[in-house]
Amino acid sequence: MTHDDAQVELEAVLNTIVDGVIIINDRGVMQLFNPACEKMFGYKPDEVIGKNVKTLMPDPYTTEHDGYIQNYLNTKTRKIIGIGREVRGRRQDGTTFPMHLSVGEAKIATRTIFVGIIHDLTRRQEESEKFENLQQKHFHLSRVSAMNEMGSAIAHELNQPMTATINYLEAGKVMLDQNNALDVEKLKSVMDRAVDQTKRASEIISRMRSFIRTGDLDKKPVELEICLKTAVELALMPFKTVGIKCTYDISRDIPEIYVNSIQIQQVVVNLVKNACEAMLESDTKELHISAKRHDDSAFVEIGVADSGQGIDQEQQEHLFTPFTSSKKDGMGIGLSISESIISNHGGRIWADINEPLGTRFCFTLPISTGDD
Template identity: 30%
Template structure:
């Protein structure tokens, strides 16, 4: 009795469906898992022919399956089993694997069918087939696209080869034009600057504020144009590979004091440049002209993007490993979204507004720094200023 109860419990709680039929195909027992699969309660199944759970043509051929097994015991319905289709009460179909075995019980033979639902496996197989077909289609499309790309690249290669000579000629023409324009524009700009200074000087006895205001505007415009010309000329030389650093020893403190004095003259009202040096040594071996250009450019930016009545810190340091140049202001700062583009040519931050500039200065500073084997870094917060640090290894 205990063994029978255990066997019944196993059948009732089995994950797969289990059905027993007699030698005429009539259903004798069905477990809960099979009822769930076929959507029938036990009382609607027990006593009926098992063919009720099969769609055509399996339903019509079922009796032949049983007769064949009784005659031949062919293995296609024994053991691992075969894949068949089940018919649910609501008319839907589902695939399952059927394994059938015969059992001698109470002096007669009954057949036990073990039903393993294959719905998920079939869905996965179908999805895999669709994915494989999709991949094949993609491969075909990519292959076709690649062929077109190769053909286009070949054509482009031929066009590039033909245009290289023209591009070289245009480059030489551009270089000559930029150089000529920069030098030719300097002469009238110098004349305008001199004339403005003379007008300012001759107008002194009259003490006319309008004259001073407009003379200052002329000088400021000339200064801006001169900066633009210098930037374009420097960029042209860099692009043409004409800038070669010349390393010589010089006094960094002396150079920095000269730069501070020069830049203080163009600072805004009550805008003070404070210079300080750290270290017992003041001699470095760098390209003096390139370093001066870098410092002037960064200080000019600090002046431009800071307000009146502010301080600009200009610090240098020489230690055992590095020569460091730092310029710090309390100006408008650089938006975080713009910082990754800061050293790109012609790029200007979005908060510069109407402040004049070419967007070339920091690109030139970065390239000059690189030519001297240095590294430039910065920290900035909007409305809290910017700190630029150039580090050269000793």
């Protein structure tokens, strides 16, 4: 095969390959720009060949690129060369897109060239975003469903402070209507109690709205004890007349954790609700909530233990399988959703036997600085 034949064959390969191929010299100047790159970046070859490859990069890659090449040529320390990684490219119109970049080195006579192979990740990112949006909608519907199931309990919980408020206000009205001298301090005390009850009702409503809201799904620093107790109190609303004793054991050495507090509360509400339902027929009704640093200390471990009838080995194997439930009217998706949420946070969830009675569900969450 002649040199010309080899050149024609190489061009045919480069013209048909679906990934972008760019060849640059040791100064970062582009020498080859295949058709796949034209589609990705929107440039014609004659618009970029002879220019620095930084043309195709947004900040901060623009300022870093030449330094990478010179560092490698001087020290042979690999930061990009021979290592694939995800970066962003900049199109001719200024927009950016995600891509996977692999860079290889080749020696031709006395010259060093670098060959970049580029795979456009735009579609993968779009599919990932669609999946995440659907998943978040699924999580939200699950929270709304949980609130619907607890509707009567919530109504009862709201009715108590509202009734008390009305009674206090009526008492105040009677005091104002009396002909004898008004006891201002007594009236003030009655009004203060009415305000306290109104605040209590407002807090319940605020808790409901926060639990079922959509919107901000970012992870933020959260004080774990407050997060847990808020969720537990919410989940216990329908079971206040059952006689469940709830205790806490939360270590004081747990720092703030970076989580989506709404989703973590969703997991806790589901586990506590399941635990309470498991104890309805039990003589002993004890719920224990714990939180401590996990064995490797990079995680915190949260536990929800009950004194119910427990679960057998077969149930334990399928606990987190969607649409598997031991409850007569259960759909069996609560634990599956909980597993997805914990997995998305970088943790894991499992169930153990709680000696001497019941089941203990545990899940871990990474202790993070928020920079990960």
